[in-house]
Amino acid sequence: MSTVAALPGSAARDPEARRRLGAALLALVVLWPLLQLAEFRPAVLFEAGNLRVMGGFLASFMPPAHAPEFLGLLLTATLETLAIATAGIALALFIAAPLAICATRALSVSRIGPGPGRWRGQALRGAVRGLLTILRAVPEIVWALMFVRVLGLGPAAGVLALAITYGGMLGKVYTEILESTDTRPARTLLEAGSGRLAALAYGLIPNAAQELTSYTVYRWECAVRASVIMGFVGAGGLGQLMDQSMKMLNGGEASTILLVFLLLVLLADAISAALRRALA
């Protein structure tokens, strides 16, 4: 590509120009149906009706709403969001920890010698890995949408949705962390006849604890963001409040909620950094 630079004498001509033009034209031909499907019509943005709605909404962003009863409502919603994230991660741990222990190859007794349970162990690990994949394949907001149908509006749907998706993610990452640390201590313990849990507690965890903790805390940070998003399908917290304000075109409330959301994300960042330092 960069051979051009070596030809300062020839009047600024790009020897690749024709090929590049061809590629660009081909890309446009491929792009055209995609633009049609996505109904790509920038002109819509400047239609009088849309401009009026959006302009009015944006104009009402200032000043942000600050009535005392609204601020009280906002505080409850923010606390609810934090509580959903924390409770969701706690439940996710209950799903992830046992599954990760089942799926970790380093804790397999049957792998050490050609014992009778070898295939059974492998099949179990495969099945657990499959289960973890299924749990995390569906985004949390889709789970939330379905749980809202069964459990009704409110934080319960959000907590369960987080528990399922994050249980799958944490389980997978825990397995990977446990297998990527030094597995010799665990193997020695197993060979000397100790149980799997003892091998986990004394052979693997001392090496992996820091990484496990720090990943869990990082996931909590993600869970705070996710629980705001899930509010848009009715799973409680800040998101639900934001959805309501936007549907009512109440710009002042929307801007206050957006500000609180940004602050909350910053706060979660800070808390998670502090926790990781404290637990390191």
Add this chain to the structure above:
Amino acid sequence: MSAPETSCAPRGAGDFCLSCLLTSGLLVVAVVASFAYLQIDFGALFSREAAVGMGEFVASFFPPASAPPFLAKTALGALQTFAVAAVGTLLAALLGVLCALPAAGRAGGALRQVARFALNVLRSVPELVWATLMVLAAGLGPFAGTLALALHTTGVLGRLFAEAIENAPPAAETALREAGSGSAPAFLYGTLPLVWPQFIAYGLYRLEMNIRMAAVLGFVGAGGLGQMLYFHLSIFQQAEAATVLIAMLLLVLVVDAISHQLRGQLAN
């Protein structure tokens, strides 16, 4: 939650660690307080009726709807979701390059700060929030989703691109400039070829994430599979919803496989 006790272990099991104890105590209090605050009735959640209700709900998804016209509609929805993600990512890549140049300090220190701040704002508002705003600006439909994805992804890609440009070795561009070339050709032929592969890799990675996101943006009226899922679930047509869910999973799997293949080829 389970980690705090163990995190003291490397110090030696017998060592007393006050801050570890305090932190783990605080964590336990936080978890208990969260459950207490939410007042979720777990008894009712895991009761017999709840289990029966949940079972009936799950059973109502089977068998998934398989009438040919509906399958065709779902396929169109999947294509639309893909189109939203692809066009959104492409727009974001173009805007991202435009913002990355000032953000990499190519237009002076003041503009660098302004561009970085703008990119941060774009990035910290989630796609779904952008989508609710864009539905107001552009009306219901896939175009709103495209714009929402483009806005958020511009923030992400712009920052990554700016870092790539800043970290590129300057030798080639300096040589061109010293040989008398203008600043635009010097960038295009000196730095761009160096950072181009990185741009493509970041773009593909974001495309993969945006397809998952585009499938979900429909929940707020931004078209594609998400809007179908939301619609059919709200009128209690679970069989149709099941088909849409399967289509979502297939779309994500196919795109993951293709992108994995592409990245393998790019790496070689």
